[in-house]
Amino acid sequence: MTNTWQDIKNANLVIVMGGNAAEAHPCGFKWVIEAKIENGAKLVVVDPRFTRTASVADYYAPIRPGTDIAFLSGVIRYLLEQDAIQHQYVRAYTNASLVVKEGFAFENGLFSGYNEETHSYDRSSWDYELDEQGFAKSDDSWQHPRCVINLLRQHVSRYTPETVSRICGTPQDKFLHICGLIAATAAPDKAMTSLFALGWTQHSVGSQNIRTMAMIQLLLGNIGVAGGGMNALRGHSNIQGLTDVGLLSNLMPGYLNLPLDKETSLDEYMKTKQYKPLRPGQTSYWQNYRKFVVSLQKAIYGDAATQDNNWAYDWLPKLDVPMYDIIRAFEMMNNGQLTGYICQGFNPLQAFPDRGKIRRGLSKLKFLVTMDPLDTETSRFWQDFGPQNPARSAEIQTEVFQLPTTCFAEENGSLVNSARWLQWHWKAAEAPGEAMSDIWIMSGIFHRLRELYRKEGGAFPDPILNLTWKYTDPVEPDPEELAREMNGRALADLTDPATGAVLTKAGTLLDGFAQLRDDGTTASGCWIFSGSFTEKGNQMARRDATDPREQGIAPNWAWAWPANRRILYNRASADQDGKAWNPAKPIIEWNGSRWEGIDVPDYGPTVKPSDGVGPFIMNAEGMGRLFARDLMADGPFPEHYEPLESPVENVLHPKVRSNPVARVFASDRAAFGTPQHYPYVATTYRLTEHFHFWTKHALINAILQPEEFVEIGEVLAKEKGIEQGGWVKVSSKRGEVVCKAYVTKRIKPLLVDGKPTHVIGVPLHWGFTGQARKGYGANTLTPSVGDANTQTPEFKAFLVNVEKTGAPAA
Amino acid sequence: MALTRREFIKVTGLGLAASSLGMLGFGAAGVAQAAAVRPFKLTHATETRNTCTYCSVACGILIYSMGDRAKNARSNIIHIEGDPDHPVNRGTLCPKGTALLDVVHAPTRLKAPRYRPPGGTEFKEVSWDFALDRIAKLMKEDRDKHFIARNAAGTTVNRWTSTGMLAASASSNETAYLTWKVARSLGMVVFDNQARV
Numbered sequence A: 001m002t003n004t005w006q007d008i009k010n011a012n013l014v015i016v017m018g019g020n021a022a023e024a025h026p027c028g029f030k031w032v033i034e035a036k037i038e039n040g041a042k043l044v045v046v047d048p049r050f051t052r053t054a055s056v057a058d059y060y061a062p063i064r065p066g067t068d069i070a071f072l073s074g075v076i077r078y079l080l081e082q083d084a085i086q087h088q089y090v091r092a093y094t095n096a097s098l099v100v101k102e103g104f105a106f107e108n109g110l111f112s113g114y115n116e117e118t119h120s121y122d123r124s125s126w127d128y129e130l131d132e133q134g135f136a137k138s139d140d141s142w143q144h145p146r147c148v149i150n151l152l153r154q155h156v157s158r159y160t161p162e163t164v165s166r167i168c169g170t171p172q173d174k175f176l177h178i179c180g181l182i183a184a185t186a187a188p189d190k191a192m193t194s195l196f197a198l199g200w201t202q203h204s205v206g207s208q209n210i211r212t213m214a215m216i217q218l219l220l221g222n223i224g225v226a227g228g229g230m231n232a233l234r235g236h237s238n239i240q241g242l243t244d245v246g247l248l249s250n251l252m253p254g255y256l257n258l259p260l261d262k263e264t265s266l267d268e269y270m271k272t273k274q275y276k277p278l279r280p281g282q283t284s285y286w287q288n289y290r291k292f293v294v295s296l297q298k299a300i301y302g303d304a305a306t307q308d309n310n311w312a313y314d315w316l317p318k319l320d321v322p323m324y325d326i327i328r329a330f331e332m333m334n335n336g337q338l339t340g341y342i343c344q345g346f347n348p349l350q351a352f353p354d355r356g357k358i359r360r361g362l363s364k365l366k367f368l369v370t371m372d373p374l375d376t377e378t379s380r381f382w383q384d385f386g387p388q389n390p391a392r393s394a395e396i397q398t399e400v401f402q403l404p405t406t407c408f409a410e411e412n413g414s415l416v417n418s419a420r421w422l423q424w425h426w427k428a429a430e431a432p433g434e435a436m437s438d439i440w441i442m443s444g445i446f447h448r449l450r451e452l453y454r455k456e457g458g459a460f461p462d463p464i465l466n467l468t469w470k471y472t473d474p475v476e477p478d479p480e481e482l483a484r485e486m487n488g489r490a491l492a493d494l495t496d497p498a499t500g501a502v503l504t505k506a507g508t509l510l511d512g513f514a515q516l517r518d519d520g521t522t523a524s525g526c527w528i529f530s531g532s533f534t535e536k537g538n539q540m541a542r543r544d545a546t547d548p549r550e551q552g553i554a555p556n557w558a559w560a561w562p563a564n565r566r567i568l569y570n571r572a573s574a575d576q577d578g579k580a581w582n583p584a585k586p587i588i589e590w591n592g593s594r595w596e597g598i599d600v601p602d603y604g605p606t607v608k609p610s611d612g613v614g615p616f617i618m619n620a621e622g623m624g625r626l627f628a629r630d631l632m633a634d635g636p637f638p639e640h641y642e643p644l645e646s647p648v649e650n651v652l653h654p655k656v657r658s659n660p661v662a663r664v665f666a667s668d669r670a671a672f673g674t675p676q677h678y679p680y681v682a683t684t685y686r687l688t689e690h691f692h693f694w695t696k697h698a699l700i701n702a703i704l705q706p707e708e709f710v711e712i713g714e715v716l717a718k719e720k721g722i723e724q725g726g727w728v729k730v731s732s733k734r735g736e737v738v739c740k741a742y743v744t745k746r747i748k749p750l751l752v753d754g755k756p757t758h759v760i761g762v763p764l765h766w767g768f769t770g771q772a773r774k775g776y777g778a779n780t781l782t783p784s785v786g787d788a789n790t791q792t793p794e795f796k797a798f799l800v801n802v803e804k805t806g807a808p809a810a
Numbered sequence B: 001m002a003l004t005r006r007e008f009i010k011v012t013g014l015g016l017a018a019s020s021l022g023m024l025g026f027g028a029a030g031v032a033q034a035a036a037v038r039p040f041k042l043t044h045a046t047e048t049r050n051t052c053t054y055c056s057v058a059c060g061i062l063i064y065s066m067g068d069r070a071k072n073a074r075s076n077i078i079h080i081e082g083d084p085d086h087p088v089n090r091g092t093l094c095p096k097g098t099a100l101l102d103v104v105h106a107p108t109r110l111k112a113p114r115y116r117p118p119g120g121t122e123f124k125e126v127s128w129d130f131a132l133d134r135i136a137k138l139m140k141e142d143r144d145k146h147f148i149a150r151n152a153a154g155t156t157v158n159r160w161t162s163t164g165m166l167a168a169s170a171s172s173n174e175t176a177y178l179t180w181k182v183a184r185s186l187g188m189v190v191f192d193n194q195a196r197v
């Protein structure tokens, strides 16, 4: 989230699209109700189903799964056509005026530079035209045909209300009504907030779904302001933290990239990370990248990381592919290229697409380790549970270790919530039986390995032998010590380069990342967490809920990254002179000598407004990007591509139907179904009574929603003779689920390109362990293909068939 | 408001008990009983601040346990409710958070390491030493066999692609950081967390 949960109350318009906050994030959703009651806000919901969020909305419109970009591009077209944009903001704070290189083009569904063989783009033409000094050219008059705003206008011109309706199945009048509501927030003192979740990410165009709304928010001047922003409602209690700490194939802590093969030295690696400002005088904060990397290496390898060995750069693994994501991992597993797999608090047999493929993959491993408080399906994939998990144990050669761990109530530590707050929690009891913490288990495995490498030697032991482990209790390091290591400390006296005066004494915990250096005199395991655990103590444990101006910031409750900043890009909440766009809800303002307000400025605290420094300080041009340059795999502008499994052709460009840079493995492509055999669109989701595959282990939740079902609209049910509560077989090319049907008014057929299209809802919570009844799991049906940028699987739009069937034999 | 925390708990507790018991048809007698039982149970309990383990609203919770945290005494969690001081949830919990106690005490909570040999038809309990020794041995065997120090072009790449790992989505940042250190020092690249999904 760019903003906080409570800040939602400041919105004038709340749009929920790509999520269902009332059911999936209930206690956060109450701030939407607060906005409605206290701020007169309107709530708009766009969703294939009439969800519980929709049931309290002021306006609801249906949409076919997988067509959000068409809808939102239509909104952009409307805003530009009606001139309903916040002009001053767009001109000063976005790249609307910058001129794009000659050679950039978009034709028949493809951007310039497409290579049909590799299914990828040469992105060199997706950038600005530079002047002699290397700055991007700008045309403030917006006359230049290649300035961003004109290219955007041209790009979205195809998304007329008729076309939007043809693609999305949303009636034109509903679409236009929503356009009007959105347009009203272009007023400088009005804000719309966008709340979204996996309904946007889990698509082959997931990243671009989100980008399209971010562009709308920039055009409306809704980024950085109270009640505005792009608010990703993260699904798990610490999914944000795990991402922040870089537990992803291609990441290091604090969003630093893991090096690639071609980056043969630290200097080579740094070459693509110079972040030279693209406009005069811009901050371009990533220019400090090297400080973050060197400080990380000092935290990880301590004295063994030296100037002479390039701060142990060679010890970092290098990537030969963009990432070894989960879809690739299970492809490798099925091809016999993986020996072992360790699942820490993760249940891939339930969570990953194409369950059959997951089960087959696990069966090919030599060993599988699970670490979990609960008895997961994954840890029992080898056991026969009937049709829900058919297995021939004797034939499966995988050694399986099921390790019991503590749960949240039995440990100390911090979690990052959706609003980037690091909140500390405390242990309330011992774990049951012999269950141990993940920290103890990881330490135990590591110590054994280190001992074996010490004794026997083996493949490249250096990083293992030199990993820092100076913990008071090496067997189970104290979370506070680990938190301090992430925060970072000075390794030598840090002096003022000008005067030589000591600013920070050796050994001192750092106050923030501004103190980091690239000469090996500072260590920080996660630079964005720097400031969370200082000499003043554990900032994450703070519990002062005072809220200046009652504006939903609570700056002294816990600690937020970066630098305890609660609203990202908050410089953009004020105009070029430093006055709040919305005088009723200022965040920071220029007082003549510095920026002051209720939040930590996302800006140099004494940088004068007249200096013309852009508010988007992480970007090299200092501006919000309507044109993404070369940063997205599938285009600098979003484009509507059909899901990999879709009931219709792409009406915009029939030859380029789906995302042209989607990575699809041959075996997965062979498992895609066609509309002739699988005529209905399916989408997966959560119920409010359950959390993924965990709460079926909890008695109350298992009672509340005891068994697997699918939601089917009344029209289709009638057509198929399916009764309320009757048994159905739902099948995709990859597998079938036999469960009960919930016949509902909440899903109505959509008219897509003149054809009635039915949507089937597949809640995802059931498996074969726990206290609820056995279920097949929604991932039995889902296809194995991911977003072109992140490889997040396309769970939200695929094809199935539905038939009435009899009750299974008891 | 001049209510102490205890009194506040009593009042909200009563409110909750009244509505749910009322729904179940216990009526006034049930409410009276709840009023007597509930404050009693919590006065003797230890209160610990924590966060709901499910979604990223990250509601503040209060965990009540019996046992005084003396060195050899085991505490037993008896009750979990919303933290009224928390600025986001302000004491409320959703149907998932309300039932947290049931996941803490789920009958399917694991209590001992278990092992299933190749071709085995059931799990058997093993010692931690057996499990971790064997896991380390298997990992080392595979790493030594398949570690890629240099790629075909002779560039140093130091990666291990044949054993993979998924990290948790409900574990703490501190656990995550330690896990990152271990995984990357081994050269692991087949490495993701729930955010990928």
Ligand code: SF4
Residues within 6 Å of the ligand: A024, A025, A026, A027, A028, B052, B053, B054, B055, B056, B057, B058, B059, B089, B092, B093, B094, B095, B096, B097, B098
């Ligand atoms: S109580 Fe509900 S809304 Fe609050 S964190 Fe838990 S799951 Fe999310």
